[in-house]
Amino acid sequence: xxxxxxxxxxxxxxxxxxxxxxxxxxxxxxxxxxxxxxxxxxxxxxxxxxxxxxxxxxxxxxxxxxxxxxxxxxxxx
Amino acid sequence: xxxxxxxxxxxxxxxxxxxxxxxxxxxxxxxxxxxxxxxxxxxxxxxxxxxxxxxxxxxxxxxxxxxxxxxxxxxxxxxxxxxxxxxxxxxxxxxxxxxxxxxxxxxxxxxxxxxxxxxxxxxxxxxxxxxxxxxxxxxxxxxxxxxxxxxxxxxxxxxxxxxxxxxxxxxxxxxxxxxxxxxxxxxxxxxxxxxxxxxxxxxxxxxxxxxxxxxxxxxxxxxxxxxxxxxxxxxxxxxxxxxxxxxxxxx
Numbered sequence: 572x573x574x575x576x577x578x579x580x581x582x583x584x585x586x587x588x589x590x591x592x593x594x595x596x597x598x599x600x601x602x603x604x605x606x607x608x609x610x611x612x613x614x615x616x617x618x619x620x621x622x623x624x625x626x627x628x629x630x631x632x633x634x635x636x637x638x639x640x641x642x643x644x645x646x647x648x
Numbered sequence: 649x650x651x652x653x654x655x656x657x658x659x660x661x662x663x664x665x666x667x668x669x670x671x672x673x674x675x676x677x678x679x680x681x682x683x684x685x686x687x688x689x690x691x692x693x694x695x696x697x698x699x700x701x702x703x704x705x706x707x708x709x710x711x712x713x714x715x716x717x718x719x720x721x722x723x724x725x726x727x728x729x730x731x732x733x734x735x736x737x738x739x740x741x742x743x744x745x746x747x748x749x750x751x752x753x754x755x756x757x758x759x760x761x762x763x764x765x766x767x768x769x770x771x772x773x774x775x776x777x778x779x780x781x782x783x784x785x786x787x788x789x790x791x792x793x794x795x796x797x798x799x800x801x802x803x804x805x806x807x808x809x810x811x812x813x814x815x816x817x818x819x820x821x822x823x824x825x826x827x828x829x830x831x832x833x834x835x836x837x838x839x840x841x842x843x844x845x846x847x848x849x850x851x852x853x854x855x856x857x858x859x860x861x862x863x864x865x866x867x868x869x870x871x872x873x874x875x876x877x878x879x880x881x882x883x884x885x886x887x888x889x890x891x892x893x894x895x896x897x898x899x
Contacts, residue, residue, distance in 0.1 A: 618795045618796065620795075621800040621804075625804050625807060629803070629807050630806060630807060630810075630886060630890070633810065633890065634889075634890070637893050
């Protein structure tokens with residue numbers, strides 16, 4: 572189970588780095604945070620899991636979406 | 649032809665960069681994985697035996713970051729304070745409205761297409777916000793005996809405040825969606841945190857030493873106090889940042 576989650580984490584981060592649409596990248600990053608919160612919970616660190624779920628999947632996603640909204644949605648480089 | 653050669657050169661350089669990054673990660677991580685000596689267990693065993701007795705917190709993580717390492721926690725809160733100040737400085741320098749369309753009155757000529765706030769969003773966030781706020785208070789105040797603590801509870805409280813300020817549409821009767829109020833809460837709770845850390849200086853037991861020793865308040869009271877201060881500070885600070893980004897601010 573832990574191996575599956577780790578492989579999914581690598582896949583999601585590669586998707587986030589390589590994708591041209593920044594909004595989809597932000598959503599993938601949020602899924603990354605949710606999966607790693609699950610991983611932290613399975614490794615018996617519920618404190619870190621709460622923080623990761625609240626900060627990574629919640630607040631930082633909102634801030635990234637606002638940043639994408641007030642700049643460009645497409646990655647140009 | 650020259651263009652293709654240039655592209656080729658860049659791509660070789662890019663691959664070299666990736667290879668170097670992996671090599672650096674391997675150089676750092678492989679010695680950790682490959683050596684077969686045991687992990688040091690002295691600190692772990694010491695905390696397991698004495699942590700709850702010395703600080704009164706059943707949650708060992710809390711007893712470390714508010715008991716043995718409280719000084720580092722003060723530094724973390726200062727880092728967060730600097731981050732919030734920088735963000736607010738940038739927002740007030742570049743203009744007040746980063747996210748247009750979220751306010752009641754800034755969509756042009758009643759054109760509902762430009763309006764980002766929908767009825768569905770208002771109803772859901774307005775009803776869900778208070779529940780999340782109560783859950784955040786629970787995580788914050790019970791951090792000494794269950795998973796959680798000031799930072800975790802504070803971030804959950806910040807999510808609740810953002811939900812409330814989205815759900816009520818920045819109306820005047822909701823005090824938590826005004827950024828001035830949030831800034832005052834953050835400043836006052838940081839001041840109280842510094843004062844609470846200085847109690848030990850007055851009584852002569854040292855900076856961040858626990859002033860409660862069981863009569864009448866048990867030692868865990870100090871951890872609950874610090875957790876509440878840190879939670880209010882983190883929650884108000886992050887909510888202040890996000891409410892200022894939403895645009896309804898009196899900066």
